[in-house]
């Protein structure tokens with residue numbers, strides 16, 4: 556092993572407490588108790604990778620900067636380390652966090668609340684790197700690409716952000732997370748940090764930056780990570796031209812404890828969680844209701860955690876007035892005055908869930924009904940023969956088993972996968988569709 560190879564951090568490995576949404580590629584969710592930590596430990600930080608984690612040869616690694624610049628650059632890590640560094644605490648949250656709560660269900664990783672974490676990021680300001688290259692007047696958007704390689708004929712994961720966000724002093728090219736070298740799952744050796752914006756803009760393993768005179772028109776900008784411009788009735792289709800790219804996160808709180816369905820013996824109870832916003836941070840207040848939203852009381856926010864983009868822990872001490880079931884809700888407010896909604900705003904890709912969380916607790920002796928058993932995964936019928944070679948060649952089956960889709964939605968998924976290189980014969984296709992629609996339905 557060369558010295559350089561030793562520099563590459565080992566994988567932190569799957570922590571037993573993580574919820575594995577997909578084993579291959581790696582997609583792991585933080586359990587709810589993670590919202591009790593101010594800084595999320597790396598081993599508990601969610602992972603969202605569209606494709607397999609790449610291998611990085613740090614000796615050969617370069618960051619290129621080209622396109623609408625005066626001087627194209629090819630920087631080594633040593634070059635970057637000579638630029639004065641900056642540090643910021645920021646939430647990283649996947650646009651699809653909370654997708655499993657949308658009704659009717661939508662396709663995609665069925666994240667609960669935990670595709671979010673709060674970390675201290677250190678790196679160089681993107682603006683400082685762009686300044687060295689010389690931004691031409693024609694530059695409008697900054698396109699990032701990473702070292703990960705698409706599976707099959709899937710489009711390469713590339714995203715662009717507007718020049719104004721790229722020049723913001725908070726936007727970094729980070730090489731450290733919580734004081735350690737960036738772990739490989741989180742983008743070693745360098746990732747984009749776009750505080751306030753959803754995770755899809757935070758490109759990992761970044762190797763190239765291209766200045767464009769317009770928004771990038773690749774699949775991941777033009778077809779994915781887009782949200783409706785107008786309100787949508789649940790389940791309705793939205794034409795692409797009535798959508799816009801996902802950018803800022805929205806004001807949000809999550810209840811870490813008590814857990815939904817928990818029983819409490821009576822006496823004082825502490826309700827705790829975390830709250831954050833996007834470009835409109837910091838969070839300025841969290842209100843808690845113990846009567847399902849009829850009345851609200853201000854929770855206590857941690858005083859030394861008021862940053863623009865990090866989350867704030869909050870707590871509310873509560874003494875139940877008697878035995879029975881109580882429905883607890885929390886609702887955050889940000890510096891712009893936006894308040895967490897009480898009702899969902901459904902959208903076809905299940906993005907930006909930020910509904911005021913709701914948990915029910917049973918206080919007192921076991922008089923109250925025991926909590927409902929967790930929903931059973933429907934028993935899958937027998938897998939058709941082509942399943943293994945068509946589906947499991949590229950990804951594990953966990954990503955399929957978590958879906959709850961109609962036949963039409965499964966049909967659309969098969970079309971998408973065929974477009975990404977899955978070879979599905981006509982006969983195999985109907986067998987697969989019968990199996991998927993029969994086994995994993997809403």
Ligand SMILES: Nc1nc2c(c(=O)[nH]1)N[C@H]1C(S)=C(S)[C@@H](COP(=O)(O)O)O[C@H]1N2
Nearest residue numbers: 601602603604605649701741754757758759
């Ligand atoms: N190169 C690359 N960057 C990427 C991704 C990816 O698949 N490839 N996933 C993005 C998405 S959708 C999210 S939510 C975040 C997740 O970052 P994490 O795995 O460090 O939590 O990385 C983003 N950056």
Ligand SMILES: [Mo]
Nearest residue numbers: 649650754755
């Ligand atoms: Mo994401």
